[in-house]
Amino acid sequence: MSRNGQRTPRYSAWSLVRHGLGAGGEWGRAFRHHTPRQAYDVVIIGGGVHGLATAHYLAENHGITNIAVLEKSYIGSGGSGRNTAILRSNYLTPEGVRFYDRSVKLYEHLAADLNFNVMFSQRGxxxxxxxxxxxxxxxxxxxxxxxxxxxxxxxxxxxxxxxxxxxxxxxxxxxxxxxxxxxxxGGIIRHDAVVWGYARSADAHGVHIHQKTEVVGIDVTSNRVTGVRTADGRRISAPVVVNCTAGWSTLISDMVGVDMPVxxxxxxxxxxxxxxxxxxxxxxxxxxxxxxxxxxxxxxxxxxxxxxxxxxxxxxxxxxxxxxxxxxxxxxxxxxxxxxxxxxxxxxxxTPDYSPIMGLTPVEGFFVDVGWGTYGFKAGPVSGEAMAACIAHGKPPEIIAAFGLDRFEEGRLVGEKGAAAVGH
The missing domain is CATH 3.30.9.10 (D-Amino Acid Oxidase, subunit A, domain 2)
Known part of the structure; x- marks a missing residue:
């Protein structure tokens, strides 16, 4: 049972042995297949660790469960499945160190929080x-x-x-x-386990995870997001859309007319x-x-x-x-x-300063969690936690306040190149 009362699958040691020997029947699905609803409270674009963690913490910490995570391929198919799964917090700027240290601390307890072994090895x-x-x-x-x-x-x-x-x-x-x-x-972790752990928990909270669902357009009326359009011809209404993509972040942001220095x-x-x-x-x-x-x-x-x-x-x-x-x-x-x-x-x-872009944008209801360079997987838990708080309260929490899009226009760069250029 998770902290908000939702049930997640648990297996005893004996049942795990029986399954391993082929005598325990079929494994339960980690997350379910759903027909997309016509409307959600929040649509998250990107089914990697950032998108799934944001969905998990929205449900776990803020009680927002009418959420769709839209992934154009399969979950974890992008940067979350193509990284080298190294974790650390020894960055250069005070903002970066605080941010990544919070992520390491969340990773340390993630297996217990998700009831899923993420195999975090703090080896230095x-x-x-x-x-x-x-x-x-x-x-x-x-x-x-x-x-x-x-x-x-x-x-x-x-x-x-x-x-x-x-x-x-x-x-x-x-x-x-x-x-x-x-x-x-610092250390290493199993990136696929992190993705599946967050997906499993989000599903248990009632979040809909839609794989093979590509977003091809975002609708905006009077400078406010109203929904998304998918490649299969669906229109899904939502007052909040979150860009949690890597590699395609500028293409998604271009759909609402927000330029990203990426x-x-x-x-x-x-x-x-x-x-x-x-x-x-x-x-x-x-x-x-x-x-x-x-x-x-x-x-x-x-x-x-x-x-x-x-x-x-x-x-x-x-x-x-x-x-x-x-x-x-x-x-x-x-x-x-x-x-x-x-x-x-x-x-x-x-990004120009090797730090992410997180939080609100000039388009109301459109949030971004992008620009992760070579270090996005390290920040999965803290990004999900912070973005969930930003969406729920309508303003960025202090831990990500320095990473706003407006810093490039105002000259408030967070220069992390000295600790993130090779960045592992």
Whole structure:
């Protein structure tokens, strides 16, 4: 039973064993199929972690349940299923640190809140410094983090070697490691579990989740949203429409005449064959534009910065693999014999200051939760919680007040490039 009295499925340990052995019958559906209603109180465009979390917290915290989540593909098919599932809160600005720290705290209790194992492993997050400039930035970030109550500190090469024995910390390398920003609360999570956990909970509250339902238009009358139109010819009335898309955020906002200072870039990643666990910490190098972590299955997950050109392509490239392999081997030469299994790409909406755009817009009833760059999955819970409060009360809560669209016109940028350019 969830906190508002809605029933969610629960399984005993014995019933899980029986299902695993094929003797427990059919598993119950995580969420139901509904015929779309003609009207909802809130329509959320985008069935990723942000859209589903917003629906969950609207129902859980504010009692608003007449909600439709519209996803043009299947839930989690966009950025929520194409990221590398790294969580952290060691950002650069006070606004960013407070915001992402709240998200980490929500993630820490998410499995219990949703009654769904999201497999959050707080194994620590390490950002390497290869030159004096990078080391100064790490000290800067550490002090900002500490002032906000976040556990971060700069460690030396000896401490790095203890945490990651396979790391080459010698002075003879091409990119010597001078130190690192170490953030113990950081870690990795199962992104598909987070998506399904929020979907399951939202459905239990009465939210309608509509997959394969593409929005092709948003109706506006007298500068106020009145509903949406879908590719199958439906018109769904709603006084509130929320843009929770990634990759397509500007296209959705254009439907109501709201311009977004966003460019879309592919972000590539790759995964190796599984091996015995040896890498407990997430390792990031901004200088080498790479990061690596190991999953609970033993695979190494690699990534880099966004591609240098705007595109909607989600295909991997040979150039990315070659560059990535070379940089990873600079850090850990012992990985040279490992085989790469697959690669993929996701779409990242980058803003000029590397911070998101959240809250109200000039069109009444049209809300946005977009511009997440390479760091949107980290912010799923806090974004859903904050956007739900913004919709319910008609004004942004303090935790997202700095991320409003009007900051670009007024010159109140929240510059996160120093902590989010590689951003993992």
């Amino acid at each position: 997050h390490m950002t390497l410094a290869h030159n004096d400039s990078s080391l100064r930035t790490m000290h800067w970030r550490a002090e900002v983090n500490k002032l906000q109550g976040v556990d971060s500190s700069v460690i030396d090469p000896g401490e790095i070697k203890k945490l990651v024995p396979y790391m080459d910390v010698s002075a003879s390398t091409r990119y010597p490691i001078l130190g690192a920003l170490y953030h113990p609360p 460019q879309t870039f592919p972000l590539q990643a790759a995964v190796t064959e599984p091996v015995k666990p040896f890498l407990d910490t997430v390792v990031v190098s901004g200088t080498l534009h790479t990061y690596v972590s190991q999953t609970d299955r033993g695979e190494l997950v690699f990534g880099a910065s966004v591609d240098p050109f705007a595109s909607y392509s989600t295909r991997g490239s040979l150039d990315f693999v070659e560059g990535l392999a070379g940089h990873v081997l600079e850090l850990m030469p012992a990985l040279s014999k490992m085989r790469l299994l697959r690669q993929w790409a996701g779409l990242c909406d980058m």
